[in-house]
Amino acid sequence: MKNHVFRPLLVVIGLVAIVLIARLFIVPKDFGVWERGYMYGWHRKSNEEDWKAVKVKFQGREYCKDCHSEQYSQISTTPHAIIQCENCHGPAIDHPADPPKLTIDRSRNLCIRCHSYLPYPTTIRSKIKGINPDEHNPGIECVMCHNPHKASKPK
Amino acid sequence: MTRRDFFKLSLKGVITAGLAKGLFELVKPEHILASTSNIRRVFLIDAHECCGCGLCVKACKLENEVPYESSVSRTWIERYVMTKDGKVHADATNAGRDGFTSTKIDLGMGKYKDIKKEDIDKAFFVPKLCNQCENPSCVQVCPVGATYQAADGVVLVDRKWCIGCGYCIMACPYGVRFFHPKYRTAEKCNFCYHRISKGLKTACVQACVFGSRKLGNLKDPNDPVTKTIMTERVWVLKEEYGTKPQVYYTNLSMEVR
Structure with missing residues (x-):
């Protein structure tokens, strides 16, 4: 084959090589095809941990039970026992440390x-x-x- | 074989082997074949038990930091009222965040239509959220690998990776995706991934007063949710799209879409 065919081909190969080398540095190590295969599982694995690390805000009525046992037992005999404390009292988050007082919706x-x-x-x-x-x-x-x-x- | 031929051949061999190894670095077969999960998260909604209070929407917005005053929400409640003349009326004011407190149907643009008790044939409150489809069309269209399905079937969005092109928002047949007003990336329900991975219930399931919403594991045959899905008459939304949605409904009628 002639030189004028090879030269652009080499340029193309060079470009592809540059892209592949750049990819090695830019793309995180855990980015790839994971459990759900190529079509649905192509992602950065550590993002799953990012989502798991989100702060839990609604703690559930068992969290309130120990300190507010009087109210807990009072409501448990009424039809309102099926309603979570936090539905009206707001999310506990880290109460009583943070926030020290909840905003009650009356x-x-x-x-x-x-x-x-x-x-x-x-x-x-x-x-x-x-x-x-x-x-x-x-x-x-x-x-x-x-x-x-x-x-x-x-x- | 001359010395020159030997070097040429070995060079070719090294290049071929290097290329092959490089390709396997891009597509790792062990990742595909590795651990198949023994969890498949599914949702079961009993439409009869939903009273339209909207406490689930309130809890979801607070738990997942979706701006409370904005109209977008990861989960929402639609109201369907079927009248005796065969008409279907539907609304979802403020995503159902403040509950449904009046018989007036919101027609938009400040207009309301009151439906009298004697005209009502049947009515439903339909909680909606991401269906975590088995074939998620939103994931297929993502050009950068920012949205994906985890091993347990939950579809997640990588906020660092998302470029905000909006293809996934267009591709979802259920309209569950939206732009997060603060992060400026695609946002969707992820079954409160931070809660379910700690063994907690999702915020909406916990807040639900009558137990209309339930979270389950389809791969556990003893799970009550799985038993209901396997043995009772359940319904999914927009089955014709072929996305295989994994939010199942009971006590719902055909008019609900």
Whole structure:
């Protein structure tokens, strides 16, 4: 073959070599094809650990149990026992160290998430005791009369 | 064989061997053949048990640091109301973050349509989240290997690697992906990977009041979720796309898409 065919070919081979060498330095060592194969598993393995290291914020009711045993046992006899403490009290994160105090949601809007009656026969919503928020003491906070830890008739 | 021929031949041999080794460095067969996981994360949603309170959406946004006031969310609740005249009404105000407190259906642009009790045939609250598909179309389209499927089936996004091209957001038939307003990368539900890898429940499962949401392992035959999926009538969303979604629904009707 003639020289003029070889020369551009060498240039191309050279470029490919440069790209491959650069790749060695740029691409992390753990980047490659992992368990789910070439089509779905082509990634940087250490990213899985990055995701696992994200901070847990909602700790669950067992976390509250030891210090707040009185409230824990009080609510456990009511229909509200199925609701997590943190749904109203906010995520515990590292409480009591950080944050020392949780922001409690005492708003009417929180209660009517479940207790605004909706007539949907194929869901559990229609079986929850509910009110029409436009007619039942509009503008007044529910906790003025109802105790969410007792979940019963007004006190 | 002359000395010259010997050197030529050995040079060719070294180059060929080097190239072959280099190729295997790029595509490592042992990675493909290695550890097949004994976990396959799946989700089971009982639509009847969902009361539309939206506490799961609230918990998800706080747990996963998705800006609370933005309209995007990793999980959301849709409301479907089927009236007796055969019409289907659906809405999902604020991703269902503040719950559904009125019978008025949000039509958008500040317009609402009130549906009276006597007109309602059936209605559902449908929690939605990433389906962690067996054939995830979002992963196939990623040009840089920033989104991928882990061994347990969960699809993750590498925020360092994502270039924000948005192909995956377009490719997802379920619309579960969005741009994270803060990180400026593709964002999606990952079954609270930091929680499930520690043996905890996902934030939404934990917050769910009536146990509508359940997380399971499809490879464990004794898992109650697996038993339900294997023995009862379950439903998946948009089966026709062939993505093999792994979020299963029970007590849902055909109108829900």
